[in-house]
Amino acid sequence: MPMNIEDYAMIGDCHTAALIGRDGSIDWLCLPRFDSASTFGALLGTEDHGRWLLAPADPVIETSRSYLGTTFTLVTRWVTESGEVEVTELMPHGDRRADLIRRVRGIRGTVTMRQEVRIRFGYADAMPWVRQVQEKGGHAIIAVAGPDAVVIRGPKLTASNHAHESEFAVSQGDTVDISLTWYPSHRVAPPRPDVDTAIEQTTAWWTDWAASCTHRADRYEDAALRSLLVLRALTHEDTGGIVAAATTSLPEQWGGVRNWDYRFVWLRDASSTLDALLGRGFLSEAATWRRWLLRAIAGDPGDIQIMYGLGG
Structure with missing residues (x-):
């Protein structure tokens, strides 16, 4: 279980x-x-x-x-x-x-x-x-x-x-x-992957990304930075779309009816993610998401949806 x-x-x-x-x-x-x-x-x-x-x-x-x-x-x-x-x-x-x-x-x-x-x-x-x-x-x-x-x-x-x-x-x-x-x-x-190289390069990439944070949270620095890392991990590398979560069908409460698929780009959730990233100096992710949004609503911006797929 x-x-x-x-x-x-x-x-x-x-x-x-x-x-x-x-x-x-x-x-x-x-x-x-x-x-x-x-x-x-x-x-x-x-x-x-x-x-x-x-x-x-x-x-x-x-x-x-x-x-x-x-x-x-x-x-x-x-x-x-x-x-x-x-x-x-x-x-x-x-x-x-x-x-x-x-x-x-x-x-x-x-x-x-x-x-x-x-x-x-x-x-x-x-x-x-x-x-x-x-x-x-x-x-x-x-x-x-x-x-x-x-x-x-x-x-x-x-x-x-x-x-x-x-x-x-x-x-x-x-x-x-x-x-x-x-x-x-x-x-x-x-x-077969080269495990030593994979560990070295992946560790370096995440470490460098975290080091580019421009604003620190002082007392809650570790928790704040870990939260930012999670938000970055949920940002699709190719499309720039930001999923609300990595999972689907988990209820908000036991026995409840809100068992959504959060592996979509929910505009409300993505906007909160962008606010957090922009506030810490991560401008590249924000620019990439903006381009994703323009593609997603292209042709009919007046009929914007509450969520889109990773590709828009």
């Missing part, structure tokens, strides 16, 4: 975003855009609606996690009786791909990690055809359904009850890289 929304952390590449639970499960991910159908949709249902779990196989004594500085690189540490492990997760920015990277690093002792992948394209409407692939760099599975395909590279996954699972040991000093890449199913799978 999905957890409380506050127990999820978001990572993103300014094209889409993933929600990762404290238990190590990616329960929401739409690829390749915010408004694409879900690949992992357990957030709105059960694990059978798609998820990607990566966590210690043994009981966890302690869990801690935080973002790396002013970035969307999420670092989680788990402590078990046998040791301690760290998982670094991010979606690389600027590589024009749809990648998600999970790097596992042993801190002390030896920890057995468990991985469970349930790929469900189209809001869990499409059960993919999955096949094993042996690549030069290691093991991989490729899942295909309709126009969508993903390749997951890392420790060998074995099919079990409509899922793919693996267990692997990580000792102090060991590093295990796992990656997921979406691509159109009629094309050849993209090459």
Whole structure:
């Protein structure tokens, strides 16, 4: 079952975003855009609606996690009786791909990690055809359904009850890289991502963006800057459209009727985002959104809508 929304952390590449639970499960991910159908949709249902779990196989004594500085690189540490492990997760920015990277690093002792992948394209409407692939760099599975395909590279996954699972040991000093890449199913799978380069470049991009903030909030600086980072992550890199949220169909209150899809550009919400960004000196994002708006209302500005798609 999905957890409380506050127990999820978001990572993103300014094209889409993933929600990762404290238990190590990616329960929401739409690829390749915010408004694409879900690949992992357990957030709105059960694990059978798609998820990607990566966590210690043994009981966890302690869990801690935080973002790396002013970035969307999420670092989680788990402590078990046998040791301690760290998982670094991010979606690389600027590589024009749809990648998600999970790097596992042993801190002390030896920890057995468990991985469970349930790929469900189209809001869990499409059960993919999955096949094993042996690549030069290691093991991989490729899942295909309709126009969508993903390749997951890392420790060998074995099919079990409509899922793919693996267990692997990580000792102090060991590093295990796992990656997921979406691509159109009629094309050849993209090459394995360079994890070191992806972490370095993505960390630098987010850090540089945050450093360009011209006004500081003093007492609430960390919270204010993290909020600005979220707003930037929800701004589509190509179109300039700003989605109201990375999710859909979450009720404003339990049992309520307001279960909107906020992966659209709601003009009211986007205007508030622009106000926050402009007040901190982020002029480029405002100019890009203005161009998006002019395209969206072109031809009939007198009949402006309350919301538009990412493309206008």
